Amino acid sequence: KYLASHKENITPSDITQITGGIDETKLKNLWKMCENGSVVDLRNISIQMCRDGYQIQNVLNYLKNKTFESKMLDKQKAVIILELCATDKRLIESSDEYLQILNMLLIINQVAKFKI
Numbered sequence: 001k002y003l004a005s006h007k008e009n010i011t012p013s014d015i016t017q018i019t020g021g022i023d024e025t026k027l028k029n030l031w032k033m034c035e036n037g038s039v040v041d042l043r044n045i046s047i048q049m050c051r052d053g054y055q056i057q058n059v060l061n062y063l064k065n066k067t068f069e070s071k072m073l074d075k076q077k078a079v080i081i082l083e084l085c086a087t088d089k090r091l092i093e094s095s096d097e098y099l100q101i102l103n104m105l106l107i108i109n110q111v112a113k114f115k116i
Contacts, residue, residue: 022054022062030059031066034108042109046102056097060084063104076111083107 013023033041049059067080087104091097 022058027059027062030062030105034063034105035112037109039106039109042105043102046098046105049101050098056091056101057088059101060088060104063108067108072112079111080108 030045033045037045049056064081064084067077067084070077072080083104087100091100
């Protein structure tokens with residue numbers, strides 16, 4: 001009712017936002033930045049995600065799925081997945097979401113760029 005009283009037409013992106021989901025275009029941009037972006041770009045994305053109130057678990061699930069779908073070497077995928085698990089553990093233990101998502105994005109960036 002609230003949304004309908006403030007907007008004439010309710011769009012699918014409105015529903016996605018209300019349910020705590022993240023717009024697919026933002027997620028695709030996130031993955032591109034993880035592969036090719038600078039540290040400053042990743043920092044800005046991390047800040048914006050925290051400000052927008054994205055559920056970090058949704059972001060981590062997306063990163064996990066994109067890692068499996070990527071054309072990286074199995075060793076690279078293993079490094080990223082192990083870090084995703086460690087990040088999830090730290091989040092369960094109430095660590096700072098901003099620092100954890102920034103760390104995760106930087107690790108993916110490092111692995112993708114330097115073929116670790």
